[in-house]
Each structure stands twice: as structure tokens, then as C-alpha cells.
Amino acid sequence: MVKQPGFFDVKGRLARPSGLGDQLEAFSWTVDFEVFRPDLGQALAYSDGRKGGHPPFDPVLMFKILMIQTLNNLSDERTEYLINDRLSFMRFSGLGLSDRVRDARTVWLFRERLTEAEAIERFLERFDATLRNAGYLPMSGQILDATLVAAPKQRNTNAEKADLRAGRIPEDWQDRTAKLSHKDRHARWTLKFTKAKRQDDGTMPSSDLAIPFFGYKSHISIDRKFRFIRKWKTTDAAANDGARLREGLLDKTNTASGVWADTAYRSKANEDFMEKQGFVSKVHRKKPQLKPMPRHIQKSNAGKSVIRSRVEHVFADQKSQTGLFVRTVGITRATMRIGLANIVYNMRRFLLLERMNASA
Known part of the structure; x- marks a missing residue:
């Protein structure tokens, strides 16, 4: 005999994930x-509905679906399935069992419209205003860094x-619309240097490993105390890290003047720029070529590393919790993807700090 669902069954089932910390x-x-x-x-920019047609879905509900998708690193098709399957996803979206779940095509179109409007920057600024109103003001200096974000290889x-490097469309692609739409003309190859692993015989290679990498690069500036992402930028993977410092990556609203970053940001142009803008450089100094690192510089860099390393926790959180990866084609869509990951990180960080303040 099949048991008929009761009025409080769904509520009772949702109580369990709530108790486990949804x-x-x-x-x-x-x-x-x-x-x-x-x-x-x-x-x-939805129409006023006077011409008829099906009314659009609630934009806040659709935005929440993008948050679910980003938080769980889901494709559009997987997002549709899991919202139908998981009660916790439905509850967050504001949907009931009898409500229609948005299909993958609708999710894609919604994200595309926001991407074309370049709206993600406004969303981050809007939430940053929420953080400031809650008392999380950037008042302790800032830390800059960048991380590579993989994309499907071309x-x-x-x-x-x-x-492509010259900014031209290859001749063979120009008359092949389908092929051109699947080719990412903005992502680039670069070399990712990583610490060499110990070999089978127990010895270590003489230098770090250089691994080919294809995709984009996420540049961020976080405030030193609360570690929220305040400024950000997306480029191809081969872009120089240091040059981004002069392209709006510094947060001028941060009341403290210190700027921490690794040696990739150390250049005369950057030092002069920060001095003119009123910032105090805490950027790591480079090792002299063919000479040992002076003791006092080595000690100074070590002290800076204690602070600078906090930005690595941001990237680790994004890649471990949200599986940061670009599935789309083109830098405009990649910017949207990385921007969504940044706002989800800020929300998770905000949630953590609010919990810590409540338990203090």
C-alpha cells in the first residue's frame, strides 16, 4: 500500500537538512x-507586458538559481535536474512542489542577458554596499594577487x-559560423610554474615544473582584515599580473594605504603609480640576479608573506568549494562566470563572519 503524502511531510523532510546546516x-x-x-x-529591461505574451520569471528567483549553479559548479542541464530533485534547492529558490521549475534553456538565456548587459560589476558593487552597511569597511590595507582559471582547451x-594573438579571425573560420561560435578567441596558453615533486629515486629536480595551461586569469584585490573581494578583473591567462595594478585593481576607498603583493607586481612603473596615488608599497622585493638575497630583504619579505598569504585562502576557497572553471566561450562570458564566483565567495565570507560575531 502506497502511503499518501501528508501536509507536513515536506516540512518534516526539510527539517533534517536544516539541522545539518543547510x-x-x-x-x-x-x-x-x-x-x-x-x-x-x-x-x-523586460517589457511592461502590454503586448501580451508569457510574463517573465521573477528575476530575483532566477538570480538565486545562478547562485545555486555557481556554488555547486553545475551546468545548466544539471541545474535544472537538481532543482527538480532537491528540496533544499527548491526552498532556496522559493519554489513549491507544484511550481514549474525553470529549464536549462531559460537559465542560459537569463545569464546571457545579464552577460550582454555587463551587469555583474553592478551586482558586486551592490553587495559591497551591503557589506559596508553591515560594518565591514575596508580600513586595513589591501592584498593583490591573481589565479589561473581553466577553460576547455582549443x-x-x-x-x-x-x-588570434594578432587579433585576427583565422581565414578558415570566417565562413564557418558554427565553428567560429565554438572557438574561444580570447583564452590563451601560458606556463604554470609549480613546485617540483620528488622523483621516484628520492631526488628533487633542479627547478620548478612548468606546466602548459589554457584559460583565463582572475585578478582580485581583497581588504586585509575581512578578506572580501573589493576589486577584480578578468584577463586571458597570458596577461601580465603586474600591469593590472594600474588598471583599476587598487581600491581607493580603503582608508589604509598599504598594498601587499608578490614579486610579480614589483616594477618601477607600479611603484611610481602607487606613490602618486598615495599608496604605500608592501610588495615583495625580487632576488638580485646571480646574487644571494640580502638578509634584511629576506626577513622583510618573510614578514610581508604572513599578510600576503591571506589572498591564497580566497582562491583556495573558490576552487575547492565552487570548482572554479570556465565552461563558456569568450572573455565576456568568462568575466560573468568569474564575477559570479566572486560574489558567491563574498556571500559565504559574510555568512561566516556573521556567525562568528553572533557566537562571540
């Missing part, structure tokens, strides 16, 4: 998603790579 439910309690509604409405010839 992160999405905590998001609903802590983050006011309604603050994004004005920016969503401006970016989407199988291009050397001639095609040369055309």
Missing part, C-alpha cells in the same frame, strides 16, 4: 537578495594561434 538556507537568512532587484530590472594550428 548553507542555502543560511544564505536566505543572512543575505537580502531583494537588494539586487533594481539592478536586475535595469539589466534585463585545438588550433600554429597559424591560427598567430592570427
Whole structure:
């Protein structure tokens, strides 16, 4: 005999994930998603409905679906399936068992409209205002760094790579619309240097390993105390880290002047720029070529590393918790993907700090 569902069955089933610490439910309690509604409405520019047609889905609900997707590193199809499958996802989205779940195509179109409107920057600024209103002001200096974000590898010839680097569309692609739409013309190859692993015979290689890497690069500036991402930028993987410092990556609203970064940001141009802008450089100094590192510089760098290393925790959190990866084609969509990962990180960080303050 099949048991008929009772009125309180769903509520009882949801009580279990709540007791185990449902992160999405905590998001609903802590983050006011309604603050994004004005920016969503401006970016989407829906019609007033006088011409008829099916009314659009609630933009805040759709934005929450993007948060679910980003937090769990889901494809559009997997997002549709899991919202249908998981009660906790439905609860966070504000959907009931009888409500229609948005399909993968709808999720894709919603994200595309926001991407075309370049709205992600406004969303981060809006949530940053929420953080400031909650008392999380950037007042202790800032830390800069960048991390590589993988994208699907492109199988291009050397001639095609040369055309792409020169900003040209390869001749063979120009009349092949389908192929062109699947080719990422903005992602680049670079070498990722990593610590060499011990070999089978127990010896260590003489130098670090250089691993080919294809994709994009996420540049961020976090405040030293609270570790929220305050400024960010997306480039191809081969872009120089240090040059981004002069392209709006510094947070001028941070009341403390210290700027911490690794040796990739040490250059005369950057030092002069920071001095003119009123910042105090705490950037690591490079080892003199063919000479040992002076003792006092080595000690100074070690002290800076204690602070600078905090930014590595941000990247580790993004890659371990949200599986940061670019599935899309083109830097515009990659910027949207990385921007969503940044805002989800800030929300998770906000939730953690609020819990710590509540238990203090």
C-alpha cells in the first residue's frame, strides 16, 4: 500500500537538512537578495507586458538559481535536474512542489542577458554596499594577487594561434559560423610554474615544473582584515599580473594605504603609480640576479608573506568549494562566470563572519 503524502511531510523532510546546516538556507537568512532587484530590472529591461505574451520569471528567483549553479559548479542541464530533485534547492529558490521549475534553456538565456548587459560589476558593487552597511569597511590595507582559471582547451594550428594573438579571425573560420561560435578567441596558453615533486629515486629536480595551461586569469584585490573581494578583473591567462595594478585593481576607498603583493607586481612603473596615488608599497622585493638575497630583504619579505598569504585562502576557497572553471566561450562570458564566483565567495565570507560575531 502506497502511503499518501501528508501536509507536513515536506516540512518534516526539510527539517533534517536544516539541522545539518543547510548553507542555502543560511544564505536566505543572512543575505537580502531583494537588494539586487533594481539592478536586475535595469539589466534585463523586460517589457511592461502590454503586448501580451508569457510574463517573465521573477528575476530575483532566477538570480538565486545562478547562485545555486555557481556554488555547486553545475551546468545548466544539471541545474535544472537538481532543482527538480532537491528540496533544499527548491526552498532556496522559493519554489513549491507544484511550481514549474525553470529549464536549462531559460537559465542560459537569463545569464546571457545579464552577460550582454555587463551587469555583474553592478551586482558586486551592490553587495559591497551591503557589506559596508553591515560594518565591514575596508580600513586595513589591501592584498593583490591573481589565479589561473581553466577553460576547455582549443585545438588550433600554429597559424591560427598567430592570427588570434594578432587579433585576427583565422581565414578558415570566417565562413564557418558554427565553428567560429565554438572557438574561444580570447583564452590563451601560458606556463604554470609549480613546485617540483620528488622523483621516484628520492631526488628533487633542479627547478620548478612548468606546466602548459589554457584559460583565463582572475585578478582580485581583497581588504586585509575581512578578506572580501573589493576589486577584480578578468584577463586571458597570458596577461601580465603586474600591469593590472594600474588598471583599476587598487581600491581607493580603503582608508589604509598599504598594498601587499608578490614579486610579480614589483616594477618601477607600479611603484611610481602607487606613490602618486598615495599608496604605500608592501610588495615583495625580487632576488638580485646571480646574487644571494640580502638578509634584511629576506626577513622583510618573510614578514610581508604572513599578510600576503591571506589572498591564497580566497582562491583556495573558490576552487575547492565552487570548482572554479570556465565552461563558456569568450572573455565576456568568462568575466560573468568569474564575477559570479566572486560574489558567491563574498556571500559565504559574510555568512561566516556573521556567525562568528553572533557566537562571540
